Amino acid sequence: xxxxxxxxxxxxxxxxxxxxxxxxxxxxxxxxxxxxxxxxxxxxxxxxxxxxxxxxxxxxxxxxxxxxxxxxxxxxxxxxxxxxxxxxxxxxxxxxxxxxxxxxxxxxxxxxxxxxxxxxxxxxxxxxxxxxxxxxxxxxxxxxxxxxxxxxxxxxxxxxxxxxxxxxxxxxxxxxxxxxxxxxxxxxxxxxxxxxxxxxxxxxxxxxxxxxxxxxxxxxxxxxxxxxxxxxxxxxxxxxxxxxxxxxxxxxx
Numbered sequence: 001x002x003x004x005x006x007x008x009x010x011x012x013x014x015x016x017x018x019x020x021x022x023x024x025x026x027x028x029x030x031x032x033x034x035x036x037x038x039x040x041x042x043x044x045x046x047x048x049x050x051x052x053x054x055x056x057x058x059x060x061x062x063x064x065x066x067x068x069x070x071x072x073x074x075x076x077x078x079x080x081x082x083x084x085x086x087x088x089x090x091x092x093x094x095x096x097x098x099x100x101x102x103x104x105x106x107x108x109x110x111x112x113x114x115x116x117x118x119x120x121x122x123x124x125x126x127x128x129x130x131x132x133x134x135x136x137x138x139x140x141x142x143x144x145x146x147x148x149x150x151x152x153x154x155x156x157x158x159x160x161x162x163x164x165x166x167x168x169x170x171x172x173x174x175x176x177x178x179x180x181x182x183x184x185x186x187x188x189x190x191x192x193x194x195x196x197x198x199x200x201x202x203x204x205x206x207x208x209x210x211x212x213x214x215x216x217x218x219x220x221x222x223x224x225x226x227x228x229x230x231x232x233x234x235x236x237x238x239x240x241x242x243x244x245x246x247x248x249x250x251x252x253x
Contacts, residue, residue, distance in 0.1 A: 041066035056080040078102040099123030121145030
């Protein structure tokens with residue numbers, strides 16, 4: 001049986017400006033076998049007392065039509081989260097190490113899991129119709145994460161040495177603060193284009209690599225070691241652009 005209804009809550013005045021928090025509870029007429037759909041945004045705060053020992057301590061909706069936020073709650077797992085979120089999903093500042101149990105369908109423009117303890121993106125939705133943020137974690141691999149991100153893909157300030165497993169991205173790939181170097185990017189380039197290497201060599205290997213890096217929105221100003229032959233082989237306009245990047249004159253060429 002599928003039920004669609006607003007969740008029960010109690011408004012509690014907490015200050016003179018009439019701000020309030022909401023204590024969520026399962027509607028009495030929703031049984032264990034019923035599918036519970038909550039219409040609107042669901043924002044869980046510390047005062048809601050819905051987390052014990054890093055886990056949700058009560059049932060949550062199967063679907064939230066608006067935004068779902070569960071930030072700064074000390075969560076160690078996303079088990080029990082809604083499986084479908086119609087708008088943004090915000091899970092910032094917790095202790096989760098993966099995204100298993102989180103929403104598998106996501107309709108917003110922001111999936112944000114910054115400032116956690118993520119070592120893997122396993123459990124993330126395969127398709128993100130917006131931005132995906134997983135900065136300030138402990139990622140060493142991008143395998144198991146989204147396959148397509150329509151806007152930016154931010155994995156800055158992790159422990160990545162390669163971008164193998166990165167999704168197809170419509171906007172910027174943000175990787176600052178990692179250990180990725182030119183050799184790893186080149187290896188990813190060869191793997192990604194292994195079926196077309198003959199054609200790439202025909203038009204210039206290094207120029208092809210540079211064009212590929214730009215197409216995937218690599219921040220070339222963050223790469224601190226460049227092969228001399230790479231710099232020298234670029235078309236003049238690209239070479240000048242690269243040399244104009246901040247700090248490049250200090251790089252090891």
